[in-house]
Amino acid sequence: MNEEIKILIIVLLDLMLPGKNGEDVLKEIQNKYEVPVIIISAKEELGIKPRLLRAGAEDFITKHFDLDEVLARIEVNIRRRKCKSVPIDDNLYKYKEIALNSNTREAFVNDTLITLTLREFEILSLLIKYPNKxxxxxxxFKSV
Incomplete structure (x- = not known):
């Protein structure tokens, strides 16, 4: 049975990082990847929100925030974005260079077998099987 799964990666970026400026990290992400970035920060200086939104951030959430609001904003980004489709069969799940075989509990990156603990495999499997959740x-924790 052929199905398709859709996977979307969203970055939640705090501007207050140890040793690195969060705005520089946003620029690096924007230059290398096509992923939505939601800024989460306690910074409230005048003009920071429009500056970062114009620099490529999808959204800006000010700390202290409600977790339900963060989840709702992530869900909005999922609805807005066109996700990549990846064909799978009953036991093989793929995303970019990652492949999981649920029968053998093997994980591959670029066709190289990687060693994962059972819990790590289950977490990765859960995230790949339910990409829009x-x-x-x-x-x-409860699912694994």
């Missing part, structure tokens, strides 16, 4: 840490 937003998981909290508790969701992942």
């Amino acid at each position: 937003v998981f909290s840490k508790d969701n992942i």
Whole structure:
């Protein structure tokens, strides 16, 4: 049975990073990848939100925030974005250079077998099987 899964990566970026400026990280992400970036920051200086939105951020959330609001904003980005389709069969799941075989519990990156613990494999498998679902840490913990 051939199905398609859709995978979207969203970056949640805090501007207050140790040793590196979050605005520089945003520029690096924008230069290398085509992923939506949601800024989460306690910075409230005048003009920072429009500057970062114009620089490529999809959204800006000011700390202290409600987790439901963050999840809702992530879901909005999922609806807005066109996700990449990846063909799969019943036991093989692929995303870019990552392939998972759920029968043998093997994971490959660029066709090279990688060693994962059972829990790591289950988490990766969960995220690849349900690409449009937003998981909290508790969701992942309970599902795995």
